[in-house]
Amino acid sequence: MNYKPIQGFSKLNKEEKIKWIVSEYLHDNSDYEDILKQYWNENTALQKLHEEFSENTISNFYMPYGVAPNFLIDGKLFALPMAVEESSVVAAASKAAKFWLDKGGFKTTIINTQKIGHTHFILDTEAYKLKHFFNFTLKNKLIEATAVITRNMRKRGGGILDIELIDKTTDLPHYYQLKVSFETVDSMGANFINSCLEQFGKTLKEEINSSNEFSQKEKDSLQVVMNILSNYTPDCIVRAEVSCNIEDLKDDSGISPEEFAWKFKQAVTIAEVEPYRATTHNKGIMNGVDAVVIATGNDFRATEACAHAYASKDGRYSSLSHCSTDNGVFRFWIDLPISVGVVGGLTNLHPLVKFSLALLGKPNAQELMSILAVSGLAQNFAAVRSLVTTGIQKGHMKMHLFNILNQFGATEEEKQYFVNYFKDKTVSHHEVITELNKLRQK
Structure with missing residues (x-):
């Protein structure tokens, strides 16, 4: 294939972009x-709003938006909005x-809410000299330089919590960091953090260059190499948990609570010690978390x-969730x-994000953290419960049944036939196709 580069693609309108793509590729x-255009929203104002979320948009990519009810979280009942395309995620969360x-x-505890960002810089100097300069001059200058940027955040109870000088010269010659911790209250805070850090980079240069x-x-x-927040936030953390007497773990799978x-x-212990299992285990947790993250x-x-x-x-990569069975308590x-x-x-x-937040009672950021942790724990409980009882495929493949049937253009009558057919059988792709062929031959 010999495709030709294009100049000014971003300046084309939506129709022109599509025509070029279809012609060239x-x-x-x-x-x-036609496929691209059928996903345009007939409400032109809403369509324009969606197009302005990103760049070079030519259509909308739809995902199912579901609701998982009956979540009792810290004594309050919730229905969780979940935007996810994978079969059985919403059903599993609801079942848990x-x-x-x-x-x-579910009970939750906010352990901490600090976020982190860094100014990464190279400076060929002695660490003790830089540390002295930081402690007695630079740190206060950095706070002063960002006072205007942080003013509104401070009014809301947030702002810069601390600034540390980190010596990383053993990892990379002459490499240092300004490690900054932030409280951003109800905002995720990326723009606020990055604005502060970019000012830190400028102030760092000015103060060192003017120093004797x-x-x-x-x-x-x-x-100054870069100024950027970190998406690793080990000090912005929430705990979600469930517990009951082991004797109350009655299950319809036929095995005893014990x-x-x-x-x-x-x-769960296997997921703690075995990275191969932990990866899939944690992926299941994120099935629940991501679905609510996207919806909000x-x-x-x-x-x-x-x-x-x-x-x-x-x-070592390990499980995000943990389990104990001490003194008769799960x-x-x-x-x-x-x-x-x-x-x-x-x-x-x-509009759907606004709906999601309204559905959740317009939570603050900490409340949303709790809801997200619960969604992950619930999803994990449902998956592990299936794995150690009936097996994961029985429930998952029943939810996947309609995807298989839709691939082969099944009618509503054919779909109802297969719902009844698999009431007492495990769904498999091969069995669906075999039975569908038989049905259509009749």
Whole structure:
């Protein structure tokens, strides 16, 4: 294929972009043009709003938006909005919520809410000299230089919590950091943090260049490499947990509460010690977390990156959730590092995001952290419960049944036939296709 580069693509209107794409990459197949256009919203104002969320938009990409009811969280009943395309996620979360509804529900604790950012810089100087300069001159100058930027955040109870000088010269020659901790209250705070850090970078240069403590050679060596928040927030963390007497773990799978508790704890312990299992285990947790993160207009990529970094904090990738069965009590919990906001970004723009936050009772950022941790724990409980009892495929493939049937253009009558057919059978792709062919031959 010999595609030609294009100049000024961003300046084309939506129709022109589509025509160029279809002509250049899709052999002028008008079916693709129709596919893109059928997802345009007929409400032109709403369509324009969506297009302005990103760049070079040519259509909308729809995801199912579901609701998982019956979540009792800290004594209050919630229905969780979940934007997710994977079969069984919403059903599994709902089933876990119902299981814990009469056992006290989910309890949460906000452990901390600090966020972190860094000014990364290179300076060929002695560490003790830089440390003295930082402690007696630079730190106060940095606070003063950002006073205007932080004023409104401070009024809301947030702002800069601390600034540290970190010596990283053993990792990279002449490499230092300004490590800054922030409280951003109800906003995720990325723009606020990055604005502060960029000012720190400027002030760092100005103060070192005007100081008599450094030689010209040292001043000439200074390079501010970058100023950026970190999506790893191990000090912005929430705990969610459930617990009950082991004898109350009655299950319709046919195994005793004692056996269920033992197998469940073993499964979680395996995820704690075995990275292969931990990866899939934590992916299941994030099925629940990401679905609510997306529905509330937050950044699921940041959430994922932070969770997986935290899972590796002890030098080996491990489970985010934990289980104990001491003194006849089953306890299952998760410590989740997560940075989210309920103001800024899409929260006041995207209509479904506004609906999601209204559905959740317009939570503040800490309340949303709690809800997200619960969504992950519930999803994890449902998955592990299936794994140690009936197996994951029985429930998952039943939810996947309609995806298979839709691939082969099944009618509503055919779909109803298969719902009845698989009432007492395990769904498999091969069995669906075989039976569908038989049905259509008849």
